[in-house]
Amino acid sequence: MKINFFTHTAKCGGAEFSLIDLIRVAECEKKKVTLLDSGDLVAKLKSFDAEVNEFHRGNGYFEFIRKLFYLKTSFKGYDIVYSNSNRAYLWALLVKLLFFKRFKLIWHLRDAMDGNHFGIIRYPVCLSSRLTGVFVVFNSEYTRSAFRSSFGKDGLVIYNGFDMKNFSTNEVSNQSSPYKIAMISRISPWKGQKEVIKAVANLDFNVEVLVCGAPLFGEDEYYNEICREVEILNLKDKVKFLGNVSNVPKFLAETDINLVIHASTLPEPFGRCVVEAMLTGIPVMASNLGGVPEIANKDSFAYLFDPLEPNDLERGLKFCVSSQQSLMAKAKQADKECRNKFSYENLRESINVFLRNVYEN
Ligand code: GLC
DSSP states (O other): OEEEEEESOOSOOHHHHHHHHHHHHOOOSEEEEEESSOSHHHHHHHTTTOOEEOOOOOOSTTHHHHHHHHHHHHHTTOSEEEEOSHHHHHHHHHHHHHTTOOOEEEEEEOSOOSTTTOOTTHHHHHHHHHHSOOEEEESSHHHHHHHHHTTOOOOEEOOOOBOGGGOOOOOSOOSOSSEEEEEESOOOGGGTHHHHHHHHHTOOSOEEEEEEOOOOSSOHHHHHHHHHHHHHTTOTTTEEEEEOOSOHHHHHHHSOOSEEEEOOSSOOSSOHHHHHHHHTTOOEEEESSTTHHHHSOTTTTOEEEOTTSTTHHHHHHHHHHHTHHHHHHHHHHHHHHHHHHTBHHHHHHHHHHHHHHHHHO
16 A cells, blocks of 8 residues: 655645654555645655655746646645645645546544635535545544534544653742743634733733744744734733744653643634643643534633633633642643544554555545
8 A cells, every 4th residue: 555645835834744644554565645835844755764745936837737736746646635625635636636636635634624624615615525435534633523514524533642751740840929821823814822921911910822823824924923912912921922842742842841731713624733742741721612612621720711702711711820739630631531532543543444444445
């Protein structure tokens, strides 16, 4: 079985980190990664000995045709094309139809195809899954139900898996002030950085927010806007922008952090940082939307808040500060459960059974 993993971007976001994990555990005779761009992801993939084809963008009239032929060549000889994004799926489908290719096509859905994230275009895109024989996989039950409500076909939920070797318990955080809150995600309007900054401005205790991540997909205007907000609210001493953190598990284990906050204002399809925080034993506060409640057990582990309720974020922060002790104990408990649920072993087993089925189907 020869598998060609394919995604449209070469930037490193959550979907791409999850792709790396997949590639590492997939068992097959030959594997390669095809990217429709060139960027940081290439070096990351190569550090895991993956064979990578990157695309160097030009800007001529024939760019579209150049991409098609690049993909046709890159997919040649492979039994399965495993698309890791919606765009990748559409490109792979086009290549398959235009050039009568026989490869099996997999579409790993990591975006929630709901009305919040996508307009009516989602209907024909999801519906196409019923007509093209594509095999679908979802990163959470939420992603699955959103896809099915938009006329997409059913498929398997495979949760992300994490390399436990990289995670160790955070032993450095203590309860001295300031209370340190970390946000780990790309900078984007729906990831909630602005809401957290505003909430922090209203708190009357000493906090520090570490904003990790960068605007990856053209969200620079939003980034400038939140930087301005920090100045206007006079929070320069309290809000630090750290940019992309290259090794999140190490950062979480070695930095003084009292709380990881995940504040997406729209349903998050999965939410890697919630698991990553739990795996380092750091308390988490997260939006009770999308796939997050599947990951973080509402009763015992994370403090879930309602981002649509105006004051809930602020209320949640106050609660987390005042319950520091008990949250830390719960975080240690979460660590244990997470190690089973999101292990590489689970991922390895489910993905390889799935790949075999697709291949033999
Ligand atoms: C996408 C989703 C994110 C998820 C990641 C990995 O980036 O937006 O929620 O954690 O894929 O599946």
